[in-house]
Amino acid sequence: MTVMEYSLVGDVGGTNARFALVERGSVRPQSIEILPCGNYANLNEAIIEYLRRVGVSEVSEACLAVASPVRGTRVRMTNNHWQFDTEEIRQQFGWRAFKVINDFTAMALGVLHVPEDNLVHICGGPGDKHRPRLVMGPGTGLGVSGLVPTRNGWVPLVTEGGHVDFAPTNDNEMSILRILQGRFGRVSVERILCGQGLLNLYQAHAEIQGIAAPLDAPENITAAALEHVDSLASHTLGHFCEILGRTAGNAVLTLGSTGGVYLCGGILPRVLDFFLQSPFRSGFEDKGRMRPLVEFTPVFVVTEPYTGLFGAAEALANPEV
Numbered sequence: 149m150t151v152m153e154y155s156l157v158g159d160v161g162g163t164n165a166r167f168a169l170v171e172r173g174s175v176r177p178q179s180i181e182i183l184p185c186g187n188y189a190n191l192n193e194a195i196i197e198y199l200r201r202v203g204v205s206e207v208s209e210a211c212l213a214v215a216s217p218v219r220g221t222r223v224r225m226t227n228n229h230w231q232f233d234t235e236e237i238r239q240q241f242g243w244r245a246f247k248v249i250n251d252f253t254a255m256a257l258g259v260l261h262v263p264e265d266n267l268v269h270i271c272g273g274p275g276d277k278h279r280p281r282l283v284m285g286p287g288t289g290l291g292v293s294g295l296v297p298t299r300n301g302w303v304p305l306v307t308e309g310g311h312v313d314f315a316p317t318n319d320n321e322m323s324i325l326r327i328l329q330g331r332f333g334r335v336s337v338e339r340i341l342c343g344q345g346l347l348n349l350y351q352a353h354a355e356i357q358g359i360a361a362p363l364d365a366p367e368n369i370t371a372a373a374l375e376h377v378d379s380l381a382s383h384t385l386g387h388f389c390e391i392l393g394r395t396a397g398n399a400v401l402t403l404g405s406t407g408g409v410y411l412c413g414g415i416l417p418r419v420l421d422f423f424l425q426s427p428f429r430s431g432f433e434d435k436g437r438m439r440p441l442v443e444f445t446p447v448f449v450v451t452e453p454y455t456g457l458f459g460a461a462e463a464l465a466n467p468e469v
Contacts, residue, residue: 156210159456162227175461211247213254252291256283258459266452282405285413290338310338393431
């Protein structure tokens, strides 16, 4: 195999950049390396270091998924110092093509290639494989995308569905809404359904109950909930799962995504046992007259850690991206 039979794929976040090689016509990442973004002045330095590490002097093309908006050729990363021009990078490395896509677009495309062993069925029936699929993921933010089937494959949807309004359903949630409105003004569902959002929800519950909120980081809240050492943390994480269920159910009704719901991101795999026992399912299915529709829709947690790399590889050959 010559080096020009390889393509470069990457999944670049605020903290780390994941790189891999794929063979022509394949989506299976090889030679995966994770490089801290803070160790490199810009993207090109990280690419040079990656290729040096894997012993490949050049590749034919590349696709990167980035955690930032993608408009035109200029890319400015949202949560790290990197900024670059895609055409300048393409010319520097002599690639015939260079695609840059949003990280959650890559996540959606990657779901198409995740092995079944890395899909944990949460609830729902068989669904309809000919209908759209919903892809969501609470992490640093709340990513929302979808996959729409066509005659020739799948079209990923680029959305900002994490920024829809938080919709309270009872007096307690109205109180949470008022507290968060005092802090943020408008309250999107992402103000709750992400890492920082879990902390926001924990603090709001503490204020409502008139008790202290000693935990100051989302990872501490999840740890305390899993270890059953803080009842407020357990209550908050359960409520987080319930709101995620309602939000996912709403999105299914909006998109018509009876093809399935795929929950991605770093939070849920770490709390999977808790999630399986949580009120997620009741929140997801509580849709009144539409309950049979969401009960028919399968829901999975995606545990594959490199879904974004699969998606970047799929995007190389997908003409709809």
